Amino acid sequence: MTVAVVLYTSDLRVHDHPPLRAALDGAQEVVPLFVRDPAVDRAGFAAANRLAFLADCLVDLDRALGERGGRLVVRKGDTVSEVRALVRQTEADEVHLAGGVTAFARAREERLRKVLEEDGCRLYVHDGVVDVVPPGDVTPQGSDHFAVFTPYYRRWAGEPLRTPLSAPREVRVPTGVRSERMPRRSGIADVSPGLAAGGESEGRKRLASWLTAHGDAYEQRHDDLAGDVTSRLSPYLHFGAVSALEAVQRARKRGGAGAEAFVRQLCWRDFHRQVLAARPGAAGADYRPRHDRWRRGAGAEADLAAWREGRTGYPVVDAAMRQLAHEGWMHNRGRLLTASFLTKTLYIDWREGARHFLDLLVDGDVANNQLNWQWVAGTGTDSRPHRVLNPVLQGKRYDPDGVYVRRWVPELAGLGAPAVHEPWRLSGLDRAAYDYPDPLIGLSDGLERFRRGRGTS
Numbered sequence: 001m002t003v004a005v006v007l008y009t010s011d012l013r014v015h016d017h018p019p020l021r022a023a024l025d026g027a028q029e030v031v032p033l034f035v036r037d038p039a040v041d042r043a044g045f046a047a048a049n050r051l052a053f054l055a056d057c058l059v060d061l062d063r064a065l066g067e068r069g070g071r072l073v074v075r076k077g078d079t080v081s082e083v084r085a086l087v088r089q090t091e092a093d094e095v096h097l098a099g100g101v102t103a104f105a106r107a108r109e110e111r112l113r114k115v116l117e118e119d120g121c122r123l124y125v126h127d128g129v130v131d132v133v134p135p136g137d138v139t140p141q142g143s144d145h146f147a148v149f150t151p152y153y154r155r156w157a158g159e160p161l162r163t164p165l166s167a168p169r170e171v172r173v174p175t176g177v178r179s180e181r182m183p184r185r186s187g188i189a190d191v192s193p194g195l196a197a198g199g200e201s202e203g204r205k206r207l208a209s210w211l212t213a214h215g216d217a218y219e220q221r222h223d224d225l226a227g228d229v230t231s232r233l234s235p236y237l238h239f240g241a242v243s244a245l246e247a248v249q250r251a252r253k254r255g256g257a258g259a260e261a262f263v264r265q266l267c268w269r270d271f272h273r274q275v276l277a278a279r280p281g282a283a284g285a286d287y288r289p290r291h292d293r294w295r296r297g298a299g300a301e302a303d304l305a306a307w308r309e310g311r312t313g314y315p316v317v318d319a320a321m322r323q324l325a326h327e328g329w330m331h332n333r334g335r336l337l338t339a340s341f342l343t344k345t346l347y348i349d350w351r352e353g354a355r356h357f358l359d360l361l362v363d364g365d366v367a368n369n370q371l372n373w374q375w376v377a378g379t380g381t382d383s384r385p386h387r388v389l390n391p392v393l394q395g396k397r398y399d400p401d402g403v404y405v406r407r408w409v410p411e412l413a414g415l416g417a418p419a420v421h422e423p424w425r426l427s428g429l430d431r432a433a434y435d436y437p438d439p440l441i442g443l444s445d446g447l448e449r450f451r452r453g454r455g456t457s
Contacts, residue, residue: 001028002027002093003030003090003091003092004024004027004030004031004092004094005031005033005086005090006030006031006032006096006097007019007033007034007035007079007095008097009034009105010238010239012061012239012241013243015164015165015167015200015204015243016164016166016245016246017129017167017243018098018165019096019097022124023096026093029173030070030173031073031173032073033072033082034061034072034073034075035077035082035083036075037079038077039079044355045358045366047360048191049191049362052185052191052195052198053185053196053362054183055183055184055187056197056198057200059199060198060199060200060201062182064201065173068167068168068171069173070170071173074179074181075180079108080111084116084119087121092121094123094124095112095121095123097112097124098125098127098130099134101135102280102367106280109125128162130240131245131273132267132270133161133270135274138156138274144278145275145277145279146274148383149268149271149381153264153271157263157267161245164246191328192325192326192327192328192360192362194327195329196232198235199241203233203236206231207250208250210231210233211250215259215262216257216258218258219258219261222332223333223398225319225331225334225404226403226404226407231262244266248263248266268368269368272372275367275381276366276370282370282371283366284351284370287371287374287379289379291454292349292453293454294348295347295453303348304346304352307341307353310322310325314395315436316334316395316404317391319334319405319407320334320335322409323408324338324357324360324361328361331404333394337395339372339373340376343373343376344446344450345388346441347450350373350374351373357369357373392421396421399417402416402417402418402421405421411434411435412436414434423436424438
C-alpha cells in the first residue's frame with residue numbers, strides 16, 4: 001500500500017484542500033497529521049484564545065475525517081522530527097502541506113525538504129491553499145511585491161481562480177498509527193468568555209448565513225460598530241477552517257456591491273501576505289522607517305496599561321478594547337481606532353499594540369496583524385502615513401446613537417448620544433455621576449506631540 005502524509009498547519013478543513021486531494025490521488029492510504037509544536041509556544045504565539053479555537057478546529061476536523069473513514073493524527077513535538085518519524089513508520093513516499101509566508105513557515109519547509117530527501121520521501125508544498133492568489137503570482141514590473149494596495153487589487157481582481165475542490169468521499173488511514181488525545185477547549189485557561197466556537201462546520205455555516213443575511217448590506221454598513229454586519233470569518237480564515245478562495249468564489253457568485261466590498265477585504269489579506277513573503281523582517285521591523293522617537297518610561301507604560309484595560313477616557317476606544325478582552329475579537333473599525341490612538345495620540349510604539357493584539361486575538365495572524373498595525377502607525381504601506389483618526393469624530397460617525405459604547409462601557413449606560421462620546425464635557429454633579437476616567441491626553445496635545453516626535457510639525 002502506498003502512503004502519503006498530509007501535514008495540516010493553518011488549513012484545518014476537508015473542503016477545498018489541495019494537499020489532501022493530491023495525497024489521495026497519489027496514494028492508497030493517507031495520514032492526516034497535525035503537530036503541536038512547542039516552538040510555537042516559545043515564539044509567544046500560543047495565546048489562550050487561539051489554542052481554544054484551535055482545539056475546536058481539530059475536533060471538528062477529526063469528526064469530518066471520521067465521517068469519511070479516516071481520522072486526524074495529532075502529535076506533540078518538533079514538527080520536522082515528528083513528520084520524519086511518521087514517514088519512516090509508514091514508509092510514506094510523499095508529504096503534502098500548504099505553503100506559508102512567515103519566516104518560521106519557510107524555515108520549516110526547508111528543514112522538512114532536507115530531512116525527507118535523505119529518507120527518499122518527496123515534499124510537495126502547495127500554494128493557493130491559505131491564500132486566494134499566492135504570494136509572487138502578482139508582481140509589479142521591477143519588484144518582487146506590491147507596496148501599494150490599489151494597484152495590487154486591480155491585478156489581483158483579474159486573476160483567474162481555480163474551482164474550489166469538493167471534500168473527499170473517503171480517507172483511508174493506515175492502521176497502527178498512534179495519536180495524542182485530541183485537545184479540548186475545556187482544558188485551556190484564561191479564554192475570553194465570549195470567544196466564538198471554532199471548526200470548519202461552524203465556519204461554513206457562518207459564511208453561508210452571513211452572505212444571505214448581510215452580504216448585500218456589507219458595503220454600506222461594514223463600519224457600523226453597533227450593527228456589526230461584518231462576517232466575523234477572520235478566525236476561520238486564520239485557521240484555514242474556511243477556504244479564502246471558496247469565500248471569494250461564493251461571494252462573486254452572489255454578486256452585488258456588498259459582495260465585491262467583501263472580496264476587496266479578502267484581497268487585503270492576500271496583499272499583506274505577499275508583502276510579508278517578500279519582506280519577512282516586517283513582522284518586527286518598520287517596513288518604511290519614519291525615525292520615530294516613540295515614548296518610553298513610566299508615563300508611557302501607564303498610558304499603555306490604560307489602553308490595554310479600556311480606560312483611556314475616550315469611550316469608543318475603551319469600548320473596542322473591552323470587546324477584544326471579552327470576545328478575543330474586535331470590530332474592524334475598532335481596530336483602526338484603537339491602533340491610531342495608541343500610535344499617534346499616545347505616541348507609543350506599534351509593536352506594543354501588535355503584541356497585545358496577538359495575546360488576545362483569536363484571528364491573530366502575523367501578516368495581517370503586524371502589517372495592519374504598521375499601516376495605521378504610518379510605518380507600513382499607507383500612502384498617508386501621518387493621518388490621525390479622531391476618536392470622538394469617529395465615534396459619532398460610526399456609533400452615532402452610542403449603542404456600541406454603552407454595550408461595552410456600562411459606566412456610561414445612562415448617557416445618550418452625542419454626550420456619551422464626550423462625557424468629560426459634563427459639569428458638576430452630572431459629571432460626578434459617572435465613574436469613568438477623564439481622557440489621558442487632549443487630542444490636540446496628542447497630535448502636537450506626535451508631529452514633534454515624527455518631525456512633521
